[in-house]
Amino acid sequence: MNKKNIKRFISINLLILFFAICFFISVGIGAVDIPLGEIVKIIFLGENTDNRVILMDIRLPRVLIAAVLGAGLSAVGGVMQGIFKNPLVDSYTLGMSSGAAFGAVISIVTGIGVFGYATTGTFAFLGAVSTLFFVYYLSKTKNRVSINSLLLSGVAVSYFLSSVISFMMMLFNNKIEHIVFWTMGSLSSSTWQKFIFSTCLVIPGVLLLNFFARELNIMSLGEESAHYIGVDVERLKYMLLAICSLIVGAVVSTGGTIGFLGLVAPHIVRLIWGSDYRRLIPYSAIIGASILMLSDTLGRVIIQPAEIPVGVMTSVLGGPFFVFLLRKQKSKGA
Amino acid sequence: MDYEVRVEGLDFSYGSKSILKDINLSMKTGSFISIIGPNGSGKSTFLRNLSRYLKPQKGIIMLGNDDIRKLSQKEISKKVSVVPQNILMEFDYKVKDMVLMGRYPYVKRMKGETAEDIKIAERSMKYTNTLEFSNRHFSELSGGEKQRVILAQALAQQPRVLLMDEPISHLDLQYQVEILDLVKKMTLEEGLTSIAVLHDLNMASAYSDYIIMLKEGKVFCKGEPKEVLTVENIAQTFNTNVSISKNPITGKPYVYPISTISKKKRNFRVHIICGGGTGVKLIQELAASGFDISTGVLNIGDSDWAISKEYELDVAEETPFMDISQQAYDKNLELALAAKALVLLPIYFSRANIKNIKLLMDDRLDDKTIYILENGSFAQRDYTNGEAMSIYNMLIEKPNVIQIKEGQLKEILVKADEKDE
Numbered sequence: 001m002n003k004k005n006i007k008r009f010i011s012i013n014l015l016i017l018f019f020a021i022c023f024f025i026s027v028g029i030g031a032v033d034i035p036l037g038e039i040v041k042i043i044f045l046g047e048n049t050d051n052r053v054i055l056m057d058i059r060l061p062r063v064l065i066a067a068v069l070g071a072g073l074s075a076v077g078g079v080m081q082g083i084f085k086n087p088l089v090d091s092y093t094l095g096m097s098s099g100a101a102f103g104a105v106i107s108i109v110t111g112i113g114v115f116g117y118a119t120t121g122t123f124a125f126l127g128a129v130s131t132l133f134f135v136y137y138l139s140k141t142k143n144r145v146s147i148n149s150l151l152l153s154g155v156a157v158s159y160f161l162s163s164v165i166s167f168m169m170m171l172f173n174n175k176i177e178h179i180v181f182w183t184m185g186s187l188s189s190s191t192w193q194k195f196i197f198s199t200c201l202v203i204p205g206v207l208l209l210n211f212f213a214r215e216l217n218i219m220s221l222g223e224e225s226a227h228y229i230g231v232d233v234e235r236l237k238y239m240l241l242a243i244c245s246l247i248v249g250a251v252v253s254t255g256g257t258i259g260f261l262g263l264v265a266p267h268i269v270r271l272i273w274g275s276d277y278r279r280l281i282p283y284s285a286i287i288g289a290s291i292l293m294l295s296d297t298l299g300r301v302i303i304q305p306a307e308i309p310v311g312v313m314t315s316v317l318g319g320p321f322f323v324f325l326l327r328k329q330k331s332k333g334a
Numbered sequence: 335m336d337y338e339v340r341v342e343g344l345d346f347s348y349g350s351k352s353i354l355k356d357i358n359l360s361m362k363t364g365s366f367i368s369i370i371g372p373n374g375s376g377k378s379t380f381l382r383n384l385s386r387y388l389k390p391q392k393g394i395i396m397l398g399n400d401d402i403r404k405l406s407q408k409e410i411s412k413k414v415s416v417v418p419q420n421i422l423m424e425f426d427y428k429v430k431d432m433v434l435m436g437r438y439p440y441v442k443r444m445k446g447e448t449a450e451d452i453k454i455a456e457r458s459m460k461y462t463n464t465l466e467f468s469n470r471h472f473s474e475l476s477g478g479e480k481q482r483v484i485l486a487q488a489l490a491q492q493p494r495v496l497l498m499d500e501p502i503s504h505l506d507l508q509y510q511v512e513i514l515d516l517v518k519k520m521t522l523e524e525g526l527t528s529i530a531v532l533h534d535l536n537m538a539s540a541y542s543d544y545i546i547m548l549k550e551g552k553v554f555c556k557g558e559p560k561e562v563l564t565v566e567n568i569a570q571t572f573n574t575n576v577s578i579s580k581n582p583i584t585g586k587p588y589v590y591p592i593s594t595i596s597k598k599k600r601n602f603r604v605h606i607i608c609g610g611g612t613g614v615k616l617i618q619e620l621a622a623s624g625f626d627i628s629t630g631v632l633n634i635g636d637s638d639w640a641i642s643k644e645y646e647l648d649v650a651e652e653t654p655f656m657d658i659s660q661q662a663y664d665k666n667l668e669l670a671l672a673a674k675a676l677v678l679l680p681i682y683f684s685r686a687n688i689k690n691i692k693l694l695m696d697d698r699l700d701d702k703t704i705y706i707l708e709n710g711s712f713a714q715r716d717y718t719n720g721e722a723m724s725i726y727n728m729l730i731e732k733p734n735v736i737q738i739k740e741g742q743l744k745e746i747l748v749k750a751d752e753k754d755e
Contacts, residue, residue: 085424211443218435220425225418227387229491230411230439275425 011273015286019067022290026063026297027055031304034059062190065198066296066310067289069187069255070265072202072247074288077262078269078280079209082216083240084147085223087325090262091248094154094241095131097259098161100252103127104182105165109172121197125249131157132245147223185256185311187296194254201250205243206285212240213277220275258311260318261288261295267325291317337396338363338495338527339384344393346376346383353379355551357393361544363494366521367529368538370562371548372572377531380548381497384529385416397495411439415488417498420480423472429483430468433459436490458489462516478509485516489524496520498530502537510534514541539563539586547571563587565644577618578644592622600624602751605673607631607666607690612679613638619744621645625751628673630666631658631690658689666693674754675747676702680709683722691725694735703750704735705743 028034034051041047042055077090084093091097107123135157139149162183169179181189215236218226223233251258265288266280273279292310295317299308337360344357354376361367369377382388384395386402395402397413405413415436436458437451459465462482467475472483481501488496496517502510518541521528532538538545538559545562547554549571555562564587568576574591581588603626606613613629614637620627630650632639642649650666652658658666670676670693683691694704706729716722729735738746 082425087424214438214441214443217427217431218438220423220427221421221432221435222418224387225416225421227407228385228411228414228416229435229487230408232407270425275427276431 008279011279011283015283019286019290022293023063023067026066026293027059029297029301030054030059061192061195062187062296063293065190065195065254066187066293068195068198068202069251069258070261070288070290070292071206071285072198072251072288073258073262073292074265074284075206075209075281076244076247077264077288078266078277078284079212079216079240079244080262081266082219082277082280083237084151085220086147086151087267088263088322089151090260091244092158092257092259092262093151095135095158095161096128096245096248097252097257098158098165099131100124100128100249101182101257102131102161102165103249104253104256105168105179108175108178108182109168121250121253124253125246128245128249128252129242131161132241136241181309182252182256183311184309185258185314186307186309187255188307188309198250198254202247205247205250206281208243209240209247210278210281212236213281216240216277217275256309256311258292259315260322261292261314264318264321265291267321337361338398339529340394340396341384342394342396344380344383344390344395346379346388346390353551354383354390357553359546359553359556361527361529363527364521364525365527365543366518366541367527367544367546368532368542369529369546369548370532370535370538371554375548375571376551377548378499381416381499381529381531384495385414385497386410387416408439411491413493414495414497415491415493417481417484417488417496417501419500420477420504421484426471426473428468429464429470429472429475429486430455430459432472432483433464433468433486433490436487439491454492455486455490458486461489461520462486476509477505478512481505481509481513482516485513485520489520494526496526496528498528500531500533503533510537517541535563535568535589536581539588540581540584559586563589566646575622577622579614590618600626600751602626602675602747602754603628603673604675604677604747605630605670606677606679607681607693608638608677608679609633609636609681609687609690611637612681614641616677616679616743617641617645617647620747623744623748625747628669630669631662631687655686657686663689663693666690667696667698670696670699670702674702675750676704677743678704678706680707680715682715682717684717688718688722688725691722691729694729695725700732700734702734704729704732705746706730706735706737707740707743708737709740 024036024039027039028036032051032054034055038049038051039055042049042052073091080089080091080094081087101124103123103126104120107120135150135154138153139146165179165183169176215231218229218231227233266284268287269280269283273283292314295313296310299310299313302308339361341357341359344354345352346354357380369380371377379388383390386407402410433455434447434451437447437455441447441451456465459468462485464479464482464486467479472480475483498517502513505513514537517528517530520526542559544556545559546556547562547567554571555567563578565576565578568574568589577590577592578587604620605628606616608629609632617627617629627645628648629638629642631652632642632649633654634651635654639649639651648669650662650669652662676694676699678691678694712726713723730737
């Protein structure tokens with residue numbers, strides 16, 4: 001093994017260790033604290049102790065969903081930053097998250113949502129995809145999509161949808177609690193069914209994104225240069241955005257809109273390991289999963305017995321980091 | 335003849351705005367070709383058509399024996415590399431990783447980069463002198479180093495054609511030379527066909543085997559630097575007056591722009607008697623100041639004759655090594671009569687050209703000021719056994735003759751012209 005491989009081996013192990021620590025903290029802490037030994041006994045040895053029901057039916061699905069959603073959002077954020085060559089981009093910027101929330105809200109207020117989680121989820125996904133295509137269509141001129149116009153139309157559409165959601169909250173104030181869940185992002189109603197649904201979409205999506213790491217690296221040279229090196233830029237953007245909206249749809253329909261994580265996690269990876277997408281996507285996924293598990297746990301325990309929605313937690317934690325990035329970019333003279 | 339790039343009947347337009355019109359060109363393997371022309375003449379658009387970033391509405395582009403319409407983007411990338419003005423990286427990469435990106439068209443998705451790819455990337459870095467900092471990050475490099483990395487990346491594509499869009503316009507002089515030297519070396523040693531859009535006409539002149547001059551989307555002219563870089567061509571395409579001399583080191587044309595501040599046309603004609611290169615500087619200087627100039631009698635092929643032709647002056651001319659004929663003398667007199675002032679530059683006199691000084695004794699020129707530029711003793715320039723000397727002695731006694739030193743003339747003539755008005 002050469003020096004480079006040793007370094008990579010250590011990095012991966014450290015990441016897995018970090019993930020494991022976050023996992024056990026998140027599973028263990030709550031209204032009832034479960035010691036590590038008991039967790040191991042219940043999960044891995046299948047023993048039947050006092051806290052088995054709390055752990056297996058309530059806490060474990062919630063923590064695992066946080067991990068899956070965190071991984072999905074972070075991988076998507078990193079990929080979108082690469083596509084748009086812009087460090088301040090995530091699934092919010094193109095209106096995908098607002099579109100998904102909008103779709104979910106529609107299903108709630110029209111009552112279609114009563115058929116269960118799957119319908120709301122489908123609506124969220126449709127919302128994400130159709131918003132993305134609408135934004136894409138808006139910014140298309142002469143068969144090319146300029147990144148600036150894409151970002152601008154994304155932000156515009158995103159604001160528009162947010163205000164429509166607010167308006168709906170006013171009209172249907174009997175369903176306000178449901179809607180708030182979507183707009184703030186919460187994992188409080190996690191179930192195994194939701195875990196399976198989100199995992200089936202998010203994890204293959206992230207693996208698929210990883211497949212395009214080499215192209216994403218080349219995209220950092222700029223679209224024109226990437227074209228000259230042989231990348232089919234338009235097709236690449238199209239495919240990556242489709243995969244991203246699938247992931248975002250699954251995430252939003254499971255946990256509502258969770259901000260800042262997709263923006264921050266890839267930057268943490270960049271600061272430590274550099275920009276190479278072959279590492280960036282998997283590492284961001286692991287870091288993002290860990291952060292979301294921790295954020296949700298913090299939200300659960302800070303003001304017990306009340307809960308702070310996870311979307312609020314990530315924004316509170318991620319906001320300062322975002323400002324830090326902005327300042328760093330300013331000092332770079334960009 | 336072996337042509338690497340052939341363009342036939344190329345038309346390109348953005349919407350209804352026609353950018354390139356009926357371009358026909360052939361570019362030889364192993365040559366360095368510059369594309370010059372003013373802003374908006376379609377240089378970059380032409381390059382982007384060659385790389386198929388833009389698709390022409392009409393016309394054929396052949397790379398070797400392949401029509402580029404029939405090639406996939408990856409196949410084109412194996413034949414053509416493009417070097418942009420500069421690359422702005424939002425996210426930072428190591429130099430070796432960036433160079434390895436150039437192997438993309440050869441890399442199979444499942445297999446990844448092979449040992450062969452890494453070897454080729456390393457060779458490209460060695461060639462461009464970037465191997466020593468292959469582990470540094472791109473953002474830490476100087477402008478010249480960055481451009482060398484981009485060239486290494488382009489080279490890693492193993493192209494046959496290298497397209498460059500103003501590859502040096504962001505660089506300091508030493509890097510401009512370094513980059514173009516490197517490209518020239520690559521062109522010769524690797525048998526590349528290098529096509530560069532260049533802003534600097536003198537760089538284009540120094541490095542190019544051929545120059546293509548574009549004007550309003552058409553090929554205005556093409557050929558070797560000395561055929562393309564002429565006062566006339568540059569005036570017509572760039573709408574700028576320049577003066578051109580030979581670069582003393584390379585022998586290639588060297589272009590001096592002439593400021594438009596002094597471009598005012600004067601209604602003042604000066605007839606200059608010169609020869610053997612004595613007149614070059616003065617002709618350029620006076621032409622730049624807007625004087626109307628004629629020269630004579632000059633031997634055909636003399637450097638003063640050449641510059642007179644370049645500036646399209648009226649010249650009284652004579653076959654080399656022949657005595658000045660009556661016909662040439664009459665023409666010279668005619669030009670002298672048409673002028674307001676006459677100038678005699680410090681030329682050598684022999685039997686062949688003695689009529690050039692005799693002319694100034696003509697009574698009909700008595701109402702014109704005659705300036706004699708002194709430079710050392712006249713006797714030393716006299717090879718006529720004193721005949722020219724005696725004319726000279728009579729001449730300087732005349733009231734309308736003024737003896738001046740080098741460098742004063744332009745100022746004196748400008749004053750004379752202003753007094754005239």
